[in-house]
Amino acid sequence: MTGTEPRLVEVRRNLLKDNDLRARALRQRFRTAGVRVVSVVSSPGAGKTTLLAALLQNLTQQLRVAALVGDLATDNDARRLAASGAPTRQITTGTVCHLEARMIEQALEGWELAELDLLLIENVGNLVCPSAYDLGEDVRLVLAAVTEGEDKPLKYPTIFNTADLAVITKCDLAEAAGCDLDLLRHNIEAVRPGMPVRLVSARSGLGMAELQHAVAA
Amino acid sequence: MTGTEPRLVEVRRNLLKDNDLRARALRQRFRTAGVRVVSVVSSPGAGKTTLLAALLQNLTQQLRVAALVGDLATDNDARRLAASGAPTRQITTGTVCHLEARMIEQALEGWELAELDLLLIENVGNLVCPSAYDLGEDVRLVLAAVTEGEDKPLKYPTIFNTADLAVITKCDLAEAAGCDLDLLRHNIEAVRPGMPVRLVSARSGLGMAELQHAVAA
Numbered sequence: 001m002t003g004t005e006p007r008l009v010e011v012r013r014n015l016l017k018d019n020d021l022r023a024r025a026l027r028q029r030f031r032t033a034g035v036r037v038v039s040v041v042s043s044p045g046a047g048k049t050t051l052l053a054a055l056l057q058n059l060t061q062q063l064r065v066a067a068l069v070g071d072l073a074t075d076n077d078a079r080r081l082a083a084s085g086a087p088t089r090q091i092t093t094g095t096v097c098h099l100e101a102r103m104i105e106q107a108l109e110g111w112e113l114a115e116l117d118l119l120l121i122e123n124v125g126n127l128v129c130p131s132a133y134d135l136g137e138d139v140r141l142v143l144a145a146v147t148e149g150e151d152k153p154l155k156y157p158t159i160f161n162t163a164d165l166a167v168i169t170k171c172d173l174a175e176a177a178g179c180d181l182d183l184l185r186h187n188i189e190a191v192r193p194g195m196p197v198r199l200v201s202a203r204s205g206l207g208m209a210e211l212q213h214a215v216a217a
Numbered sequence: 218m219t220g221t222e223p224r225l226v227e228v229r230r231n232l233l234k235d236n237d238l239r240a241r242a243l244r245q246r247f248r249t250a251g252v253r254v255v256s257v258v259s260s261p262g263a264g265k266t267t268l269l270a271a272l273l274q275n276l277t278q279q280l281r282v283a284a285l286v287g288d289l290a291t292d293n294d295a296r297r298l299a300a301s302g303a304p305t306r307q308i309t310t311g312t313v314c315h316l317e318a319r320m321i322e323q324a325l326e327g328w329e330l331a332e333l334d335l336l337l338i339e340n341v342g343n344l345v346c347p348s349a350y351d352l353g354e355d356v357r358l359v360l361a362a363v364t365e366g367e368d369k370p371l372k373y374p375t376i377f378n379t380a381d382l383a384v385i386t387k388c389d390l391a392e393a394a395g396c397d398l399d400l401l402r403h404n405i406e407a408v409r410p411g412m413p414v415r416l417v418s419a420r421s422g423l424g425m426a427e428l429q430h431a432v433a434a
Contacts, residue, residue, distance in 0.1 A: 011353065024232070024233075042264060043260045043261040043342065043371060044344045044369055044372070044408040045260060045362065045364065045365025045366050045369055046264075046364060066382060070370060072345065072373055072375070072382050073372055073373075073374055074368070074371050074372050076368055076371065076372070095345075095349075095375065096243075097314070097346050124345070125260065125342060125344065125372070125373075126314070126345055127261045127342065127343070128289065128312075128314035128343055128346075129345075129346070131277075132312075145260065145262065145364065147362065147364035147387065147390065147394070148262025149262050150240070151263055151291070151293055152262055153244050154290065154291050155261070155288050155289060155290055155291050155293070155342070156261060156289055156290075157289070157290055158289070158312065167351060170364065170394075173390065173393055176393040177364070177387075177390060177392055178423065181389070204358035210342070
């Protein structure tokens with residue numbers, strides 16, 4: 001690896017700087033247009049799409065909402081979210097393991113932001129790489145499913161550190177999965193003191209009204 | 218991004234080439250020493266450590282086994298696996314979202330490979346990036362938990378393509394999670410035709426003896 005690492009670090013720095021500049025410009029565009037942007041990160045299968053589909057069902061009644069969804073392959077998620085009636089676009093990243101600001105720019109082409117109140121962005125399922133890429137969002141939600149074990153915040157601290165709100169999902173399975181919810185909350189608090197935490201189940205409806213309020217606020 | 222992308226591609230190519238050369242040398246070392254190497258990849262929380270801890274418990278009765286465990290932070294997993302009595306080392310990757318061959322090389326320092334029959338390697342929880350890095354292993358297991366949804370193989374095809382055996386974990390929760398096991402198997406078959414699939418539950422013991430046999434074989 002000697003010889004390639006310093007260059008890699010330099011290229012990575014340029015790439016992140018480019019992303020930060022684009023994210024800053026995006027954030028400015030969103031503010032000017034008066035659109036609130038909420039992004040969601042989690043490991044694969046923590047329930048991002050199910051949660052967003054449930055939120056959209058109600059949010060579309062009161063707000064002009066649109067959604068962007070990132071995945072390596074398939075447009076399954078966009079089709080699931082589009083069922084709500086909200087304009088939805090899939091960002092297919094190929095082998096790229098996270099969304100970047102330039103992908104958001106491209107996906108927004110042709111949309112009149114001023115006609116939106118809220119934009120939801122679902123990142124690629126990954127607890128590592130998305131943490132390094134600002135997408136210009138106002139609020140970043142990190143999801144942790146009760147089925148993943150209580151130690152995920154300790155093992156993936158960076159993604160919890162870059163988030164603004166933690167959402168514990170699949171709470172209807174907490175008992176069956178043997179999840180210690182107090183320990184999970186304790187571990188979130190340990191890596192990101194003071195971050196609000198919400199317990200939800202998209203299936204049972206637990207906590208969904210409160211989460212919807214937080215997302216729309 | 219113009220201007221940085223071509224360089225990034227070049228550096229990434231060098232990096233992967235370096236990894237492939239190191240992985241090839243590792244594979245040769247493992248063969249010469251007569252040690253079988255099995256690695257495990259999955260999303261965070263799919264049950265890699267629980268599965269390996271259960272396997273180690275029995276494997277240590279019949280084979281000389283050691284384990285390497287990758288995580289961004291904490292040595293929780295190494296401590297869990299070490300309870301089996303098998304020599305275990307944690308590879309803490311910091312912000313690196315996958316294991317690389319050079320990390321395996323370093324972690325093996327001071328171990329006499331010829332004194333081992335089996336080496337188990339647990340990758341960082343990530344369904345994307347580990348797929349690009351050969352670790353010199355003989356067999357790669359990809360885990361998919363029933364709680365993650367049936368569509369993961371379709372959405373993360375590359376990692377399923379680089380694996381040799383798919384293990385569906387947490388089968389004791391299949392009904393509670395509403396998982397359609399036939400659909401999950403169908404989706405694995407769609408992205409990696411012919412790959413063997415095993416259904417297990419480390420908690421109930423379902424399928425564990427057969428999996429242990431496949432890992433040790």
